[in-house]
Amino acid sequence: MDASSISPTLLIASLIVASTPIMLAAIGELVVERAGVLNLGVEGMMITGAICGFIVAYETGSPTYGVIASILGGAALSLIFAILTQFFLANQVASGLALTLFGLGFSALIGKGYTGITPPDLSSPNLGFLTEIPFLGTMLFKHDYLVYLAVAVVLLVSIFLRYTRQGLILRAVGEDHSSAHALGYKVIRVRVLAILFGGGCAGLGGAYISLIRVPQWAEGMTHGAGWIALAIVVFASWKPLRILFGAWLFGGLTVLQLNLQAAGVTKINLILFEIPLQVQYLTMAPYLITILVLVLMSARALSNAPGSLGKSFHVSS
């Protein structure tokens, strides 16, 4: 068997599906970090969204309600983080980790009776003739609503941050919260709203996994997707459009690894020498590439990290 049995169109189609949850979580976290807050609780918010969406979708029979519930669930969990870090001025790193831990435990608890059930199917938009296009049809136009929604969210965030006044305020708050406050901007309010947005997006990403991709509920089913989303934000240098590439890269490597295994490809022939492809090396690759990108970006004198990232804002009156 060789790599020729891998169909590029199907591979890219799978890649797009695999990248959607992390894309959603990453764009949410990007907004949060641009506002100057580092929320490490993405994993907890994703899994909470996954179980909330699953339970509501299953109980009401409507996947749409499930999707809405997942956004609310993720946002509700992030509200705890918002209160802790913005009002109680708690350490952001610790708060985020506590959020992840609590989210994982809490979701497993309420999800107890829901293992082994198939949720109602979320229908895909029928894009008619677009799906008939050779290659591009299967690659791009046969997906479900959330795939397109994810890309739309990324584009909207990009426009928001760059061209709207509110986006400017958010960026200002993230760069230098003291100056923003002096200018009269409500730092705390902006940050809380950003955190809630991040929570909602992460919850939606989680619901994608439990309602569409698998679709089933299992404890801890996000398997570190939240941490990957954090890496994607840095990989994208906090620029929204680059989130697309980051998500595709990570999603793609996971899918590629499975496809290579299925096709029985175990080595890459590079004329002079062979690289053996063990499953574990392929699985490692996205993380190593992220580190490489991190190094390359920080090596350049300009770092794009928001100036106030991770610092608590407190008005001393």
Place this chain on the structure above:
Amino acid sequence: MILTKGRIMKVFKILSLGMALLTGIIIAISGTTVTAEPVKVGFIYIGPPGDHGWTYRHDIGRKDIEAHFGDAVETTFQENVPEGPDAVRAITQMALSGHDLIFTTSYGYMDQTLAVAKKFPNVKFEHATGWKTADNVSNYGLKLYQSRHVQGVIAGLMTKTNKICYVASFPIPEVIREINTFYLGAKTQNPNAELQIVWVYTWYDPGKEADAAQAMIDNGCDVITQHTDSPAPLVTAEKAGLVGFGQASDQTPFAPNAQLTGTIDNWSPYYIDRVQAVIDGTWEGHGTYFGDISEGAVGMAPFANMPQNVMDIAMDVRAKITNGTYFAFTGPLKDQSGTLRLKDGEVADRAMLDTMDWYVEGITAKYPD
């Protein structure tokens, strides 16, 4: 009344008779209260009973014990116990709290079960799918490969693309031998069948299992089987309009149009047997039970979603395996590298099955290392 010797002897006799009767009654009563104390049976699960796969079937075994013995037996269980020191603690807890018989239902509990068994010589342990035993530790497993072979036969007949795929968990002998027998079954019906294998390195992870199945479907395969515990690969097959096999339990509710059949682990006969042995006092360690399809220990879900001629051939092969006239691992059999493993007419013994670490000839996938 004058106390004569005769009268004293009479009183003495009545008193001693009374005492004897009383003692007898007391012994009888305490005897019945002793036997009325239920036998405590504990289960250590690797996953949740809600996995609708491996643990689910063990839990059914546990429930069947309760149904069969009623008040005479009390069962408890602990789920999601990770293999390692936490398992030692969980098993020890059960032993400390008065359990008479403990079932540890995963290979990875082997060393831990033995370690605890050494400390509690009066407690009896049953370990699933391992190989180490002791005076108070028995082994048990099922010949699941028998069902798997029939599945291979069906797969060979049902595939239109000649690509059949396998979502595999860990490269351990029990998984390898099932891959081999599956392939052998397919090859008897379809010499052109090609086997794709993806290793997910987990027993239960619906997300990974679904992804693996999808990747193989994208690569052209149209019949899916798995050695992992969730219905995810089958659901993925159903979504793609393809067919496949359930694992460990009948997963038709998840994939009514996709499931051709599936292996059903039936632990209940063995479990009831062993609990009875504990009650009767005849339980012995060093057991190496290997449940056979003919005993009903290995079941198969009703054949469905296949044309009649396929069903007939499959039933025929199944009947031959059940009555012992056919065994897939019969020589001449070569492995992937061409080495002859079984001579003409030779049949694989338990040792070879338990230590199988090679693919049969014809499988083109590389053996994981």
Place this chain on the structure above:
Amino acid sequence: MNWRTVPRIIWLIIDPFSVSLEKRSEPSKIWTALTPVLAVIFTMIAGGLLFMMLGKDPFLALKVMFWDPIFGEMSFYFRPQLLVKAAPLILIALGLSIGFRAGIWNIGAEGQYIIGAICGASVALAFYPYESVFIFPLMILAGGIGGWVWAMIPALLRTKFNTNEILVSLMLVYVAEQILNSLAIGLLRNPEGNGFPGSRNLQDYASASNLEIWTGTGAHWGVILALGFAVGFYILMNQHLLGFQTKLTGQSPRAAKFSGISPNLLIVICLGLSGMLAGLAGLFEVSGPSGQITIGFNVGYGFTAIIVAFLGRLHPIGIVLAGLLMALTYIGGELAQMQLALPAAAIQAFQGMLLFFLLALDVLSNYRFNFKFRKAS
């Protein structure tokens, strides 16, 4: 009367008493010691409510979780288990606390734990089956160096390229996990293991095993070292210059720079130290309670230790107590699982809540509530 009346009345009452937070010049010592206790109490209340919602008797559940492991009928078995479970948490948390004080966030302790275990186990397996009293010390050395090296990666990337150490150390956790899986199936696999993944069990190999030193206490070398390091760090933090330097860097990086502290050196020392301790914890686990290098060997101690560090207020003695408390939640949780059918996930939720309450209450030790009574205008 309309729907706005009630909020208006409430606001009228609250507004004159508006509350603001005023930063204390120095963290209040009383509150710093009191907050963990309060946090535990609040968590028990919240946890009790959670158990009630799950249909369990909250008092019984709390008793089984917190009382029984220490004083109950089977506590002779569980008390030593507390030490066994707490030792790696304490070791790792001690290392992390030094960095955290200075604002150096090593989130990748889990990866350093894994690499330390791999290095130590590899040394042991290389010598198998020879017996010698030198093997175990060599393993300790290997484990410490392994963890140290793995932590040096984020350290060097931070000092040379100013790369964020949180993300690098975190990514390396996943890389370490894959290396673990690869070795468990490949190079380190037990040749007599019937093809199953996992290395030889080190507890069967006398020179390499990390067994209880005094039977029934659960105290293995990891426990001894954990307590030893705790005392050592206490002295280090209070008497040695490093303690001063880390505290200053954490509170005011610019002042630290002016006072001549080399930030790069501090980063290397802090990350290196925490990596080494995490590696040691991994080594003691793999040669002791866990026994073998296998898939799923790591169970998240590296992350739980972060919580232990915070719970212990980054103070060595506090960390020992916090580690024991965390171990209690694990062991008590397992007991509750078996006796009350309480789901395993309840423990995680419980631990998360504990940290939430602690972080919320922390505000009391760093800030003062200022009640300003304003005249209604």
